[in-house]
Amino acid sequence: MTREVFITGIGIVSNLGEGIEAQLAAVDAGRPGSVDAERFKPHLVHPVVPLEWERQIPKKSDQRQMEAWQRLGVYAAGLALDDAGIKEDKALLGNLHLICAAGGGERDYQVDSQVLTGLPQAADPGAFLNERLMGDLRPTLFLAQLSNLLAGNISIVHGVTGATRTFMGEEQAGVDALRIAQARIAADQGDIFLVGGSYNAERPDVLLVYEMAGLLWKGSFASVWERQAKGGGFVPGSGAAFLVLEARDHAEARGATPIARLAHVGADQVRRAPGAAGEALDGLFAKAGSFDAASGLVVSGATGIADITAEEKAVLDRRTDGARRIATGDLFGNMLEPQFPAGVALAAALVKRGDARQAAVTSVGHARGEGLALVERI
């Protein structure tokens, strides 16, 4: 049994604004994402636009229990539920499956700084660390750090309580979340899913992880396709993207207006070596079936990291020559977990608008993981 999978709701926030129209406006204007070059100088980030949290997270107590990465996700999830027209359908939400792609965090920077300043002078560093953490950590901070608490907060705030699962693993987690949800719907293992992720790039502790490997792009903003000569790198971006995926029969039965068909999601992970990422992506194109470049659109998740971006470009030049190409890295920066869901959201809105009949959405994760989705006009 194979069922068609429709995208029936999109919720997205990024530096470009709130909602899919704001993202499309930037695409149409050829406008890259807004950049903050000051806050974490010399590092760039794409900061998310200010949001009126209470529009999707009515209770202040709920807002306080979350850190930014979770609030962004809960907000975008609410937008997606609104867009699908199911926000108030308590019975449906009670059976809605949820797959989140999530990292974690966040730190209490003041506590961390005090501990790090005090540790070298402490007579007994172990005892000192315990004393400070026991005394200074907010008990609820843990819940703002736990990966699966993005999903937990979506359950609490929006009443989504079918079953919740959280995938981790940077860009790849977003690919796999969509891949598994699509496959489960197609195989009749569920009718309707909320799938997506969120990321807060405006945090020194996440910049740290990528700075250790020298992967952050410095200097003035440049397109991901034009960073190779200067060593490449990515600009982290804050944002969130959620999609409502639904079996065609389920969507039709409730009279939902579909946005696009999620025809295919493939993913692979190969050991990275020169040429390996490109080869894996090429393999995913081969498995995905036909892509009509002449009437097609490519939404690439290329990060801007030199070698793998060049490898992806070569594959796209060969496989999708003639198709219009949009790089989500130029628009959103790299949002890690929600990057692929955001790319699929953009592709769905563009094919619905008539920009293309079919879109290929790619992911070549900064460290690992390759993905490819085909989104089609209904």
Place this chain on the structure above:
Amino acid sequence: MATPHRDKHGRPLVVVTGMGVVTSLGEGKADNWAALTAGRSGIHRISRFATDNLRTTIAGTVDFVAAEPFCAPALSEQFALRAASEAVGQAGIGRPGDFPGALFMAVPPVEMEWPQREALAEAGKRNGEADYGTLLAGAGTGRFKAWHELFLFGTVAARIQDRFGTKGSPVSLSTACSSGATAIQLGVEAIRRGEVSAALAIGTDGSVNPESLIRFSLLSALSTQNDPPEEAAKPFSKNRDGFVMGEGAAALVLEDYDHALARGAKILGFVLGCGEKGDGFHRTRSSPDGAPAIAAMREAIADAGLTPDDIDYINAHGTSTPENDKMESMGCLAVMGERMRDVPISSNKSMIGHTLTAAGAIEAVFSLLTIGEGRIPPTINYKVPDPTIPLDVVPNVARDAKVGRVLSNSFGFGGQNTCLVFAAEPA
């Protein structure tokens, strides 16, 4: 080939053909089973780090496995490696480094730990003060490149994939304390879809470090009855006062029944059913009426094509927190009815502590061993019965019993409820 085997819902049957386990009780099924059925505890005083100023000073750490650098992801990887080696070896599937199926990996959320922060602060130091600017300066020296990969969320799974040659995109997942069960569930679903003939499902957790322990301690989730350590975890007892953190890993080779039969594999048991239900009540507490846990148990039993009367034994989540054990008992009584008073239910956590991300997978292995060995591991430290929990908790001493079908419960923070049904035979 003969007509393919199907379950009552018309789906491929899923069997387990290999299992591996590491806990504070030892490495491997044989050592663990011997300790578990002898009622021996693996909980002890923490020696890995200073415990001054802590309210809880005990845990079920696995101290016989080394990792470099010593941190949760590296330790979790080592546990997973050992458990997977045992499981894949027993299954005799594929060739070394070429496992013919997908990987589903429950791993603890990863982040940089204090020793690494201290090293970065030292490298980036300008004056006496240290803040994140100092750490970023340290990171920019280029001396810590390897730590980038170490502290990515997907790295443990990627390394296991490299080692065992699992196929496709490995899924790293967290559903908090039900993660291990979710890894198995994802594998079962992939086999039922016909996407793969085999899957390697792993749950691993090596995150007993100062900050992790303090986080649970600040939520008042841990037992503070430190002395004697082996008596602190007392699920279902009236004087239970919290869980004890534990470490370990388990791996299961899941396989399409027909695929296993065709290659002459030894069948260790069936995974007949999976059930899950979210709970939007509270971030750490379960719905007081237990409705989501009840729904998850019922769904698992129905998914297995069984009725509650078919369940012979429940491998409890049984954390030893006042709230969980009460809710779980109430939930079991609701699902099983009056018969529940005679259905044995025991908690492995009384001996190995709460292995968090790994718990669902470790307890799956113990559930299947219970079926295979015909012996139920006890709930130890059961000295003060709780009159509100009128259950047969297999107190203190293992019991011989013919067990054909086991319900294994896993519940977690964030409204996670996942239940699995294991059996000796198809329904």
